[in-house]
Amino acid sequence: xxxxxxxxxxxxxxxxxxxxxxxxxxxxxxxxxxxxxxxxxxxxxxxxxxxxxxxxxxxxxxxxxxxxxxxxxxxxxxxxxxxxxxxxxxxxxxxxxxxxxxxxxxxxxxxxxxxxxxxxxxx
Numbered sequence: 001x002x003x004x005x006x007x008x009x010x011x012x013x014x015x016x017x018x019x020x021x022x023x024x025x026x027x028x029x030x031x032x033x034x035x036x037x038x039x040x041x042x043x044x045x046x047x048x049x050x051x052x053x054x055x056x057x058x059x060x061x062x063x064x065x066x067x068x069x070x071x072x073x074x075x076x077x078x079x080x081x082x083x084x085x086x087x088x089x090x091x092x093x094x095x096x097x098x099x100x101x102x103x104x105x106x107x108x109x110x111x112x113x114x115x116x117x118x119x120x121x122x123x
Contacts, residue, residue, distance in 0.1 A: 006045075009052035019069070020052035022087035029086055037083070041075045051075065057084070 012018035023037055032040075038048040051073050057065030066084060070077035 003049075005053070006049045009049040012052055017056060018052060019054045019056045019084075022056055022084045023052055025087035025090055026083035029090060040079045040083075041073075042079070043073055043075055047073050051080075 009018075009020050012020035013024035015021060024034070026032075027034055027037055035045055035048070038045050041048065041051070043051065051069065054069050055065075057069075062084070063081070066081050067077055069075070070080050
């Protein structure tokens with residue numbers, strides 16, 4: 001039976017207020033079990049649950065907040081930043097925020113870049 005902190009961390013995975021949500025999103029995207037995140041971050045399983053219950057940083061202070069969290073728990077800061085960035089990107093893509101940018105990038109292709117004869121004309 002999981003300890004109370006671990007149970008709280010598991011429930012926090014579905015709440016974007018907590019870092020657990022970003023960590024769980026990262027684990028799902030990589031096909032990793034939750035416990036594997038401890039190895040990536042360089043912490044114990046117990047610490048992983050504590051980290052998961054930290055407030056998820058947003059906005060301009062995200063880097064400073066992640067550095068502070070990493071310092072408090074002696075984590076690999078690059079791994080933590082990578083997890084949060086991946087989770088944020090996946091959330092944006094799912095919400096459609098990235099759709100306009102992707103469509104614009106597709107429209108920006110020059111005529112000579114299209115498949116076919118290189119002129120953009122499909123003869």
